[in-house]
Amino acid sequence: MxxxxxxxxxxxxxxxxxxxxxxxxxxxxxxxxxxxxxxxxxxxxxxxxxxxxxxxxxxxxxxxxxxxxxxxxxxxxxxxxxxxxxxxxxxxxxxxxxxxxxxxxxxxxxxxxxxxxxxxxxxxxxxxxxxxxxxxxxxxxxxxxxxxxxxxxxxxxxxxxxxxxxxxxxxxxxxxxxxxxxxQPRRDWLGERVLVSAGPTREPIDPVRFLSNGSSGKMGYAIAEAAAARGAEVVLVSGPTQLECPQGVLHVPVETANDMLQALAARFDWATTLVMAAAVGDFRAKDPHNHKVKKDQWNGEALQLERTPDILLALSAQRTHQRMIGFAAETDNLVEHGQAKLQRKQLDMLVANQVGGEDSAFGNDSNAVIVLTPNAAPSPISRVPKRQLADILLDRMKTLSVSPQSQPSALHPLS
Ligand SMILES: Cc1cc2nc3c(=O)[nH]c(=O)nc-3n(C[C@H](O)[C@H](O)[C@H](O)COP(=O)(O)O)c2cc1C
Incomplete structure (x- = not known):
């Protein structure tokens, strides 16, 4: 040479x-x-x-x-x-x-x-x-x-x-x-179809106010970017963020948890891997107003909330061949809460990260996580930039076995 x-x-x-x-x-x-x-x-x-x-x-x-x-x-x-x-x-x-x-x-x-x-x-x-x-x-x-x-x-x-x-x-x-x-650029995700969710969701209270959370979307975007760089076809279903969609990734913008569920469910059959990195809001206003609520119209009554759909649980019930990876953002008992979620939602892998406090995963450019998989000891990954963490997580995801129950659909997600 x-x-x-x-x-x-x-x-x-x-x-x-x-x-x-x-x-x-x-x-x-x-x-x-x-x-x-x-x-x-x-x-x-x-x-x-x-x-x-x-x-x-x-x-x-x-x-x-x-x-x-x-x-x-x-x-x-x-x-x-x-x-x-x-x-x-x-x-x-x-x-x-x-x-x-x-x-x-x-x-x-x-x-x-x-x-x-x-x-x-x-x-x-x-x-x-x-x-x-x-x-x-x-x-x-x-x-x-x-x-x-x-x-x-x-x-x-x-x-x-x-x-x-x-x-x-x-x-x-x-x-x-x-x-x-x-x-050498790695192409080890060539032939894989990766569906990633990222960012927060927004649930309207009225046309100008909403319930949301502090997720920046950086982790999900980093995973989408890394998977595309390694050869995968990638669809990124994202709540509102300030981030630019990585090159070669198909961007599907959504607002509410329900929108996100619809967008993911429509492409779930196509995917070989689902990475649920979005911080989906758990609650929404029961009766959002159609018009902006004026200050003087509010008499101090409480906002009635109801649960949003559980996206992972819903998709887990439709699962055929996909690897399913979830994220858990916790303020305490990271491993205990993570293990419970891994089991409840029948996931192949759960990435548990700390939110709140100085080292919060939200908004930071770096993150430290604990990777949980069924029948294995928790595996911590020390703090690294999110893009680097994305590659480490993709390495781990690649080793997860995919159940051969059925073949993925070759249809493009938007066709
Ligand atoms: C002759 C000699 C050979 C050494 N060879 C090694 C070695 O091969 N590996 C090692 O870890 N330390 C070795 N050491 C000890 C290191 O030089 C020493 O721990 C030093 O503090 C290392 O500093 P550094 O890591 O900043 O380069 C050797 C020391 C001497 C005097």
Whole structure:
């Protein structure tokens, strides 16, 4: 393959080198990435500079190495570099740096950069076998993996300590393959038809007033965007939001819970997956007014409410072949309430998230959730940007088995 048609051509890679005995292997990796056509910017931890001087990496990468958070010239580099990077590769990654990344410590360039990262992160640990097997280190690797990082596991073999074990930095070709894989657009949802609901619903009290909630729609829109990017046909049934419909997604705007039910039910047979990310209002005014209620017409009487239709329950009764994924927004007892909803509505997966308070899922660009599936332990996903969370959730949805009761209709949802 020539450099021009290599998947790495024109990609901007940040190579973060930390203080492991395997630092010298990062030189080979840098050369391989450059040969593949990538532009590589190297950052080094202070410990790494004790093993190999920055000069080596500067000469081979053709650009200055960033290692000091406070040196004037590199001020704010941690922000400007991440804004344009396609991937951050940490190789070799020490046990110390793995812990810092998992905990979000920001006392050096790499830690600070990792907290502003918009691109995938590939982490290649290298350490003594006993260190790698330690539950704390394994826990940190799992935390980062749950947050969407790719961990390229160390290899088994003779170690610097003279012992034999799993701890050697993965071979540069293995690291390159992992980097190429994250940079390649994934098309693993090709052939799938995904029906997503998003945003709040609005129930009128009179023509100018309504009952609604604070859902921004960002999570549902992120899932629609991610599924379309990964090859799925996507229909997004959305309550009123400020968001633009993602490219390649068919937008069906609705207002009330009833509208949303009708729009989803009409396309349910078409779909292979339903993702119910909308925050559907549970109540509506029993007798909404046809005319605006004037201030002086109101004598203090209470607003009579009634329940809106339960969309998931209604669709669950019509289900043939679809994967069904629900969301639960809870202020307390997240897992307990989520498990009950999962069971009651016969879902394949339920994503429970916290609303209310500072970390509320509503309106935030990032979210931390707990994924519940039947017969499995709750699986938490730590706080990540919603777009990244969407990809992690799609990975999990893909593994849900679809019942072969009937084939989905091939009709387009609007035909
Ligand atoms: C000779 C030598 C080799 C080391 N090799 C490793 C290693 O392979 N992996 C590791 O996790 N730590 C290793 N360490 C320890 C790290 O250098 C140390 O934890 C340091 O604080 C890491 O800093 P950093 O993560 O900021 O680069 C080594 C230390 C020495 C002195």
């Amino acid at each position: 020539t450099t021009a048609n290599s998947p790495m051509a024109g990609k901007r890679v940040i190579l973060a080198v930390t203080g492991s005995i395997a630092v010298y292997k990062a030189i080979g990796l840098l050369r391989l990435l450059s040969q593949q056509g990538a532009t590589v910017h190297v950052i080094m931890t202070e410990s790494a500079t004790r093993f190999v001087t920055p000069l080596t990496f500067e000469v081979l990468s053709g650009s200055p190495v960033t290692s000091d958070l406070f040196s004037g010239q590199e001020e704010m580099k941690h922000l400007s570099l991440t804004a344009h990077a396609d991937v951050l590769v940490v190789a070799p990654c020490t046990a110390n740096t793995l812990a810092k990344l998992a905990l979000g410590l920001a006392d050096n360039v790499l830690g600070t950069m990792a907290l502003t990262l918009q691109c995938p992160m590939v982490i290649c640990p290298a350490m003594d076998g006993e260190m790698w097997a330690h539950p704390t280190v394994q826990g940190h690797a799992k935390t980062l993996e749950n947050r969407g990082a790719i961990i390229v596991e160390p290899e088994k073999g003779p170690l610097a300590s003279g012992q034999w074990g799993q701890g050697r930095l993965a071979a540069e070709e293995v690291i390159l393959a992992a980097v190429q894989k994250v940079l």
